[in-house]
Amino acid sequence: MPTHRLPLWRYESRRAGWAARAAPPAALLVTLVMALLTASGGAGHDQVGQLLLTGLEAILPLAVGMAAVTIVARDGCRELQLSLPARYAGTLGRRLGVLALVGAACAVAFTAGVWLSGWWAGPNILASPLVWAPPMLWLTGLTVLLGMLGRSVVLATSVVSALWLGEQLFAGSFVALDWTRPFFLFTTSRVGVGEGWLTNRLALVGSGLLFVAVVVLLLRRPHLLLTEEEE
Amino acid sequence: MSELLAVGRYEFRMQVRKRSLWLAMLLLAAVIALTQGDRGPRYTEAGAPAREVMAGWALLFGIVVPIGFGMVLADRLVRDRRLGTTALLESLPVGPRVLLAGKYLGGLASSALPGLLAMLVAGGYETVHRGDPLMLAWAVLAFGLIMLPGLAFVAGFALVSPLVISAPLFRVLFVGYWFWGNMLPPEFLPSLSGTLLSPIGDYPVSWLIGETALYAGVPGWLSFLRPAPSGVSVLVSVVLLVLVGLLPLVVAGTVFSRQRRTA
Numbered sequence: 218m219p220t221h222r223l224p225l226w227r228y229e230s231r232r233a234g235w236a237a238r239a240a241p242p243a244a245l246l247v248t249l250v251m252a253l254l255t256a257s258g259g260a261g262h263d264q265v266g267q268l269l270l271t272g273l274e275a276i277l278p279l280a281v282g283m284a285a286v287t288i289v290a291r292d293g294c295r296e297l298q299l300s301l302p303a304r305y306a307g308t309l310g311r312r313l314g315v316l317a318l319v320g321a322a323c324a325v326a327f328t329a330g331v332w333l334s335g336w337w338a339g340p341n342i343l344a345s346p347l348v349w350a351p352p353m354l355w356l357t358g359l360t361v362l363l364g365m366l367g368r369s370v371v372l373a374t375s376v377v378s379a380l381w382l383g384e385q386l387f388a389g390s391f392v393a394l395d396w397t398r399p400f401f402l403f404t405t406s407r408v409g410v411g412e413g414w415l416t417n418r419l420a421l422v423g424s425g426l427l428f429v430a431v432v433v434l435l436l437r438r439p440h441l442l443l444t445e446e447e448e
Numbered sequence: 449m450s451e452l453l454a455v456g457r458y459e460f461r462m463q464v465r466k467r468s469l470w471l472a473m474l475l476l477a478a479v480i481a482l483t484q485g486d487r488g489p490r491y492t493e494a495g496a497p498a499r500e501v502m503a504g505w506a507l508l509f510g511i512v513v514p515i516g517f518g519m520v521l522a523d524r525l526v527r528d529r530r531l532g533t534t535a536l537l538e539s540l541p542v543g544p545r546v547l548l549a550g551k552y553l554g555g556l557a558s559s560a561l562p563g564l565l566a567m568l569v570a571g572g573y574e575t576v577h578r579g580d581p582l583m584l585a586w587a588v589l590a591f592g593l594i595m596l597p598g599l600a601f602v603a604g605f606a607l608v609s610p611l612v613i614s615a616p617l618f619r620v621l622f623v624g625y626w627f628w629g630n631m632l633p634p635e636f637l638p639s640l641s642g643t644l645l646s647p648i649g650d651y652p653v654s655w656l657i658g659e660t661a662l663y664a665g666v667p668g669w670l671s672f673l674r675p676a677p678s679g680v681s682v683l684v685s686v687v688l689l690v691l692v693g694l695l696p697l698v699v700a701g702t703v704f705s706r707q708r709r710t711a
Contacts, residue, residue: 236614243617247624255637258669268637280620287616367471370523375472375516378623379479382512385627390485 229311234291237284241320244280245327248272252336266338269331271406273324273339273349278402279381281320282356286364286373288312299439306436313361317353324349340410351421352402356381358428365435400424451542455550456557459524463558466520473516473562480512481570489570494578501578502586503656505570506594510648511631513563513595514602518622520559521606522615524551529611544704548607552697556603560596567591590656593682597689598647604693608700634668642666643673644685645692651677651685 230238252268289309292298298305328345331337339348356377364373384391384402391401392408399420401408408414463469484490489504528534537547571587574580602622610618629640630648640646642663653661654677660666665676675681 234614236616239614240617240620244620244624247621251628251637258638260637264636276620276624279623283620284616367468369468369471371468371516371519372472372475374619375476375519378515378519378619379476379512381623382515382627383480383483386511386631387485 226311226315229308230315232292233288233312233315237288237316238319240280240284241277241316241323244276245272245323248276248327262336263338266331266336267406269336270338270348271403273327273331274352274406275381275385275403277320277324277327277349278353278356279378281316281353282360282377283374284316285313285357286360286370288316289361289364290370305439306433309436313357317357320353321346321350324353339405340414347415347418348405351418351425354425355400355402355421355428358425358432362428362432362435365432451546452550452553455542455547456554459551459554460558461554463520463524463555464561466558469516469520469559470562472519473513473559474566476512476516477509477562477566480508481566484508498574498580498582498586499590500657501574502567502571502583502590503594503653503661505567505574505587506590506649507653507661509563509566509570510595510598513566514598514647515623515626517559517563517599518602518606518626519619521555521603522610522618522622524555524607526610526615538708544708545701548697548701548704552603552607555607556600559603560599563595563599564588564591567595593656593686594649594652597652597686598649601645601647601689601693604696608696611700631662634663634666638669640670640673642668643670644675644681644688645673646685647689652682655679655682 248269248271252265252272255268256265298308324346328337328339328342328348332342332345337345339345359380360373360377363376364370367373381402388401388403388407391397392404398413399417401417402421404414404417481490489501489508492501492504528537538544540547542550567587567590568584571584574583574587606618606622613621630646630650632639632641634642642650642665644651646662646664648662650662650664654664660677665674665681668674675684
């Protein structure tokens with residue numbers, strides 16, 4: 218990255234807000250506390266490992282998705298942005314990029330810590346980004362898309378939260394059906410790394426990129442964002 | 449008292465017009481009603497008493513409807529600050545505690561309306577489907593006994609917590625909490641699931657249907673909060689949920705009062 222663009226990224230990082238930057242580490246911190254509680258309650262090695270994996274595959278992507286839709290919706294001077302020659306998609310992209318970077322950095326550090334301490338229960342460490350990156354891309358893409366289509370943070374976060382909760386509660390049903398299995402978000406922690414795992418990850422990445430593409434298309438008409446309802 | 453009612457009425461009328469409130473909560477209720485498996489309340493055996501059928505519906509809606517409820521209320525006080533209306537409201541001849549209590553009551557009443565509507569629709573469907581006119585009456589009773597105390601509990605935290613940790617962070621933690629504190633088996637890890645403080649209404653449902661609905665009374669962490677489901681434990685659960693839900697409001701009201709005195 219050219220050094221003259223660094224201040225711009227620093228500025229966008231501040232515009233993204235402290236809550237967005239704090240959401241990924243907070244999600245992993247909560248996971249860590251839960252794992253400590255579980256371990257102190259006498260749980261086995263496998264159970265604690267599964268819980269740590271769930272934090273990476275389920276809780277972190279949810280946190281990033283929720284923070285992303287807030288970044289899109291909370292711009293208080295959007296009218297000013299739209300009057301500038303810079304494309305708004307680029308501006309939002311930088312803010313969401315900061316969030317993705319924070320999320321990825323937290324995930325890598327968390328994975329390294331878990332692996333080094335011997336609690337890692339996921340795939341080969343080199344394939345570990347496939348645990349968190351596909352669900353993060355998918356959930357974030359969907360949340361932002363819903364936020365833009367409905368122009369409501371409440372609607373987007375409610376629907377995505379219910380979907381997340383539904384996949385956790387009815388994991389068996391999602392895995393049992395041929396057409397839902399490739400899009401099941403928590404295959405690593407709920408099913409394991411076996412046959413179909415890579416297909417599932419690739420399907421999530423593909424559909425996640427599709428959500429992102431639609432978001433970029435919608436951002437070609439950014440004035441549609443001007444009537445959002447709440448933070 | 450009249451001031452409290454006035455603030456509550458104002459908050460209610462403002463909130464009830466919010467498009468996203470109705471869209472989010474009715475969408476969630478419709479999706480879970482249509483996708484319930486064969487263990488859902490729609491498939492309760494023919495001839496089952498109305499209280500059992502409608503308790504099942506309240507539990508089903510209780511899985512997701514409070515999620516929308518929490519999301520809606522998460523930005524109420526934050527939004528007042530962001531839009532600059534807090535200063536305007538503080539200029540009114542009403543104390544901060546009354547203002548907060550009115551917002552709580554108005555927000556609770558308006559945000560609970562879609563939940564009540566969902567229960568009435570389910571009650572209407574069951575009345576026609578089973579030919580039992582008691583279904584509608586039990587829809588209202590089940591809403592009041594099972595869903596409302598949990599919503600009152602959520603409302604207190606959803607209004608106040610975002611002032612401290614911000615709305616987006618609250619929303620993430622709230623979803624995680626809802627799964628952990630209501631639906632996670634207590635034997636899996638230390639959790640509030642199956643305790644008197646479980647806002648999904650595990651105790652009232654278990655009492656009404658005569659068997660454990662989820663995990664009410666199942667041995668686990670904080671065993672003193674896990675008595676066997678009975679009329680008394682239901683009453684204790686309802687009172688506890690309402691009182692604990694008021695705690696954040698008491699703390700926030702005290703802080704706001706001090707801030708106003710020192711301003």
